[in-house]
Amino acid sequence: xxxxxxTRGFVGRPRSSGTGAGDFASRTPPGQYLTTDFPVxxxxxxxRTPLDRWSLTIDGLVVSPxxxxxxxxxxxxxxxxxxxxxxxxxxxxLDMRWRGVSVDTLLEHVELDPSAxxxxxxxxxxxxxxxxxxxxLNGQAFVAFEYDGRALAPEHGGPARLVxxxxxxWKSAKWVRGLHIQxxxxxxxxxxxGYHNRGDQWLEERYSGD
Amino acid sequence: xxASPIAWRLSTVASIHDETPTVRxxxxxxxxxxxxxxxxxxxxxLTAADGYSVERSYSIASEPERSGEIExxxxxIEDGEVSPFLHEVVVPGDQIEIRGPIGGYFVWEAALGGPLxxxxxxxxxxxxxxxxxxxxxVGRSTAAALLFSSRHFEEIIYREELDxxxxxxxxxxxxxxLTRSQPAGWDGYTRRIDERMLxxxxxxxxxxxxxxxxxxxxxxxxxxxxxxxxxxxxxxxxTERFGPSGS
Numbered sequence: 465x466x467x468x469x470x471t472r473g474f475v476g477r478p479r480s481s482g483t484g485a486g487d488f489a490s491r492t493p494p495g496q497y498l499t500t501d502f503p504v505x506x507x508x509x510x511x512r513t514p515l516d517r518w519s520l521t522i523d524g525l526v527v528s529p530x531x532x533x534x535x536x537x538x539x540x541x542x543x544x545x546x547x548x549x550x551x552x553x554x555x556x557x558l559d560m561r562w563r564g565v566s567v568d569t570l571l572e573h574v575e576l577d578p579s580a581x582x583x584x585x586x587x588x589x590x591x592x593x594x595x596x597x598x599x600x601l602n603g604q605a606f607v608a609f610e611y612d613g614r615a616l617a618p619e620h621g622g623p624a625r626l627v628x629x630x631x632x633x634w635k636s637a638k639w640v641r642g643l644h645i646q647x648x649x650x651x652x653x654x655x656x657x658g659y660h661n662r663g664d665q666w667l668e669e670r671y672s673g674d
Numbered sequence: 675x676x677a678s679p680i681a682w683r684l685s686t687v688a689s690i691h692d693e694t695p696t697v698r699x700x701x702x703x704x705x706x707x708x709x710x711x712x713x714x715x716x717x718x719x720l721t722a723a724d725g726y727s728v729e730r731s732y733s734i735a736s737e738p739e740r741s742g743e744i745e746x747x748x749x750x751i752e753d754g755e756v757s758p759f760l761h762e763v764v765v766p767g768d769q770i771e772i773r774g775p776i777g778g779y780f781v782w783e784a785a786l787g788g789p790l791x792x793x794x795x796x797x798x799x800x801x802x803x804x805x806x807x808x809x810x811x812v813g814r815s816t817a818a819a820l821l822f823s824s825r826h827f828e829e830i831i832y833r834e835e836l837d838x839x840x841x842x843x844x845x846x847x848x849x850x851x852l853t854r855s856q857p858a859g860w861d862g863y864t865r866r867i868d869e870r871m872l873x874x875x876x877x878x879x880x881x882x883x884x885x886x887x888x889x890x891x892x893x894x895x896x897x898x899x900x901x902x903x904x905x906x907x908x909x910x911x912x913t914e915r916f917g918p919s920g921s
Contacts, residue, residue, distance in 0.1 A: 468727060469684055469771050471720040473763040476728060477755050495719075495729040497755065504891040505915050507779050509898035509908045554729055589908065619895055657778035658680075670717075671776060673679035 488558065491548055493665040496556040502611075503555055504619045507653070511588035511639050512618055520607065520624065522570060524584075524645035525577035534623070538609075540565045545606055547629035549636075550665040562627060564608035567600045570643065579647040585626050588639040593652035594661070595628065595635060597645070604630060607640060632663040632670070682719065682773045683707075687766050688743050693831045697797060698761055699735060699747045704772065709738050712804035713781040713886065713914075716746070716774030720756060730756045733800040733888075733914075734775065737807035747831065749797040780914045782886060784813030789879035792820040793867065793897045795889025799831050801914060802888055806839055806846065817845040821875040823867050823893060825854040849875050867893055869900035881905040888914040 479489075492498055515534040523529035532540070542565050550556040576597075583600055585593050599605070605628045609616055616622035621638030628635045634654045655661050660669040668674060689701035714734055721727040736745035750761045764770070782790060782805045790809065792802040799822055809818055824830045830850065840848040851863030851871065863871055876883060885906055887897045894915045901911050 468719070468721045468725070469769065470723055471770060472768055474720045474722050474759055476720070476722045476726045479724075479726060495727070497728060503915070504895070506913055508913055509902050509911050510895060511908070553731055619891065653779075658776065671680050 491558055492556050493550050494668045495670075496550050496554055496665070499555040499557055502557060502560075502620065503551065503553070505551065505553060505633075506619070506638065507591070508589060510618050513588050513623070513639070513641075515623060518623060519641065520570075521642040522574050522645065523642065525580040525647055526645055527575040527577070530573050537565070537607075537624070541569055542609075545608070545627070545629075547627070549627075549629060549633055551633040552659065552663070552665075552670050556665075561612050562606070562608040563610035564606040564624075564627065566603060567605040567607065567626075567643070568603065570607065571601070574645075576645060577647075580645045582646045582649045584644040584646060584650060584652065585635075585637040585640050586642040586644055587625075587637045588641055591637055591639070591653050593626075593635050593637050594650055594655060595631070596649070599631070599662075600628060604628065630664065630666075632660075632665050634659065635663050680773045680776065682771045684769050685772050687764055687768045687770065690764070690766060693747060694829050696750045696829070697747060697831050698750070699745050700760065700764070701736075701743045701745050702770065702772065703743045707744065708775075710734055710744065710775035711778075711781045711783055712737060712808040713801045714775035714777045714804075715801070716744070716772045717776060718746075718756070719771040719773075720759065721771070728755055731776070733804070735800045735803050735807075737804055737811060739808065739811050747797065747800045747803070780886065780888070780912050782808075782884065784809060784816065786884065788813075788816035788818060789883045790816055790818040791876055791879050791883040791885045791901075792818065793822075793872070793885065793887040793889070793893075794820065795823045795867070795893035796825070796829070797831060798887075798889030798893070798914070800888075802886060803832055803835075805886065806836075810839055810842070810844070810846070814844045817879055819847045819849065819875055819879055821849045821851070821867065821872065823851045823853060823889070825852070827852055827855070827857045827860070847878070867897055869896075869903065872897060872900045873904055876901070876904060876906075883910070885911045886914075887911065891915050 518534045521531040545562045548558045608627045609624045626637045626640045685702040685704045688703045719729045732746045735747040751757045836848045
């Protein structure tokens with residue numbers, strides 16, 4: 465941060481010193497700007513799996529894999545989550561209100577193999593993203609099915625998407641259908657295309673090598 | 675495996691020209707630029723004297739074959755923080771930090787083949803223009819069509835260059851739709867992109883086309899969903915979306 469070039473004539477938006485503004489500023493990761501709308505970013509067409517053909521599966525390095533149908537998934541204990549989200553395309557949206565099932569709750573239904581260390585989220589359309597298991601435990605991740613009091617819209621990942629608020633939003637796989645448990649790490653879709661393997665927005669881990 | 679970071683570089687603004695009343699192109703000289711692929715973008719960083727700093731992503735409009743500089747085309751967003759600065763303050767000779775190229779999926783190169791079906795809304799045409807310019811130089815054996823939605827005739831970005839590409843007789847067609855107003859004698863489409871328009875525009879290329887769609891969310895959703903219904907395999911449809919937040 466020391467050797468940034470000062471751009472001639474650039475002042476930027478007023479930096480107000482009110483407490484509210486300071487709070488917003490402290491919640492905005494480096495290089496991000498706040499937005500109030502909910503932009504849509506996807507690499508391809510929006511998949512549409514009917515709920516009667518939908519399932520969510522945990523497999524891989526577990527003693528016995530498990531799969532929930534939509535009604536079974538809906539019967540799991542869910543709760544409200546209000547979290548700040550940052551997308552690698554630079555927007556940050558504060559206080560996004562979701563309803564979903566904690567990944568902790570999902571993992572309670574399986575017994576992990578001792579060598580289990582990584583989870584590969586798999587989604588309709590072939591999208592994947594990788595996370596260390598340690599990064600999705602203890603309330604750090606959930607599978608959301610409502611946003612702002614309504615069923616999650618398809619373009620935002622409905623019927624259900626993974627949400628990992630402490631990572632750039634590409635880690636929050638839309639249209640999630642499975643959590644595959646592995647012993648070794650394996651880059652997912654964007655992680656294979658030049659984006660950072662971990663994606664911690666507070667460390668500005670946008671691209672490979674950051 | 676430790677990858678080296680994509681370094682910030684100090685580019686120099688070499689040229690500026692207007693594309694439309696609200697869209698302007700900037701030619702940037704970038705030292706040690708390693709080249710890019712059509713469809714990729716760069717990150718741009720502005721820093722104020724007090725250390726306050728902002729970053730934005732902009733698509734590269736120029737083809738990789740252009741040597742010595744890259745071109746960015748930027749729409750002025752009224753309440754934006756970066757695009758008004760680029761439009762009103764920046765002059766040739768100014769220096770701006772950029773890094774890239776970034777993005778490895780929304781990319782088309784001649785070696786990928788086609789046919790190539792491009793769908794754009796407004797400034798979403800920018801990364802597609804890099805593909806068309808690249809194709810015109812090294813990919814003329816690939817048939818290509820661009821379906822381009824603009825609001826008004828005066829807002830058609832790259833209008834004259836697109837006319838030249840379409841009249842070159844090398845297999846490129848450009849189909850415009852003007853959704854808000856049309857000049858006298860306009861015989862093109864006058865409505866938002868819909869399934870019938872996509873079907874008609876795609877027909878000469880066939881359902882084996884590779885499709886790249888870039889624009890506002892609603893346009894991208896409409897076009898991608900319709901192309902799936904028209905029989906294009908979902909894995910040949912690549913999308914990039916611009917929203918109001920793309921300032």
